[in-house]
Amino acid sequence: MGICSSSMDSDSRLESRKIDRKLARQRRQMQDVVTLLLLGTGGSGKSTVAKQLHLIFAGDFSKDEQNDFLRIIHHNIIYLMRMLVKELERDNVNLPHNLTDDQKLISELSLRSPLTAEVADAIDRLWNTLQVQEVFYAKSSFVGHREAWEYLRPQLKTYACKDYKEQKKIYYELDIEQPV
Numbered sequence: 001m002g003i004c005s006s007s008m009d010s011d012s013r014l015e016s017r018k019i020d021r022k023l024a025r026q027r028r029q030m031q032d033v034v035t036l037l038l039l040g041t042g043g044s045g046k047s048t049v050a051k052q053l054h055l056i057f058a059g060d061f062s063k064d065e066q067n068d069f070l071r072i073i074h075h076n077i078i079y080l081m082r083m084l085v086k087e088l089e090r091d092n093v094n095l096p097h098n099l100t101d102d103q104k105l106i107s108e109l110s111l112r113s114p115l116t117a118e119v120a121d122a123i124d125r126l127w128n129t130l131q132v133q134e135v136f137y138a139k140s141s142f143v144g145h146r147e148a149w150e151y152l153r154p155q156l157k158t159y160a161c162k163d164y165k166e167q168k169k170i171y172y173e174l175d176i177e178q179p180v
Contacts, residue, residue: 036053038050043144070159071114073115073152073159074113074114074115074159075111075112076148076152077115077123077152077156077159078106078109078111078113078115078119079111080142080145080148080149081106081123081126082106082107082109082111083141083142083145084126084132084135084136084142085103085106085107085126086107087135087139087141088103088131088132088135089107091135093131093132093135094131095126095129095131095132096129099125099126099129101122102122102123102125102126103126105118105119105122106119106122106123106126115156115159115160116160117157117160117161119160120156120157120159120160121157123153123156124156124157127153136149
């Protein structure tokens with residue numbers, strides 16, 4: 001009568017086989033997955049290593065990711081220059097009269113502003129004055145930013161171009177962390 005025994009009908013067997021094959025496929029895929037835990041203090045390069053591993057093993061970043069990285073670079077450059085302009089104002093450093101418009105432009109920029117050619121030129125003119133460089137290298141608040149700035153500054157005009165095509169090297173640019 002079959003009260004204590006069970007039998008699978010053909011539909012149930014077919015569904016069971018599908019599930020078994022799917023599980024076997026997932027097991028094989030999981031054998032290739034490596035989970036990596038990166039530990040370290042802030043600024044020790046965890047993000048850089050993760051981005052480099054992504055480039056090596058997963059290939060290029062998507063256009064959205066590339067645009068995000070470029071926005072971060074723009075933010076970092078503008079943030080650092082705004083910090084520098086504030087230090088100049090705090091220390092009552094008198095810049096040449098022809099740079100007051102550049103100083104005002106930088107101080108009024110939003111951190112979300114794109115790095116335009118006009119802004120890059122203003123940053124360049126400000127940077128090329130002795131007073132600005134003296135404040136930058138004398139203040140301890142810029143110690144953690146010097147390496148990144150020395151890398152980013154020569155490429156300002158490149159980052160400001162509207163038709164700038166992402167290059168793999170900017171994916172893992174040095175991040176400038178904002179002080180808390």
